[in-house]
């Protein structure tokens with residue numbers, strides 16, 4: 001999560017909402033990183049999780065990320081939750097909850113929807129105060 005927070009800093013430096021993500025391989029090594037690049041790239045889908053999943057799949061040479069863990073500073077949105085299910089990651093770890101748009105336990109729970117045949121394990125609240133404060137500080141800055 002500390003590494004994901006460092007990624008979030010890179011987003012903020014470029015004027016993007018500070019969200020960072022990393023993907024860990026089944027043996028726990030770092031496979032890929034990503035941070036929000038919506039403003040930097042003008043791409044509405046350039047969320048930290050999407051970029052990290054794409055890079056992890058490229059690193060492994062396949063789309064199936066079975067056994068992998070995605071760690072992200074903010075609860076995934078519906079788009080990212082969908083991508084996480086599609087990627088077949090085993091585990092999603094996130095810091096701050098997103099009561100307004102979260103899709104991993106807050107507003108929706110897409111990743112653990114019983115109607116889907118792949119449901120990653122969800123671990124929430126890891127370094128939550130730091131993750132939440134990073135976002136609050138960004139929106140406080142005029």
Ligand SMILES: [Zn+2]
Nearest residue numbers: 047076077080
């Ligand atoms: Zn998202």
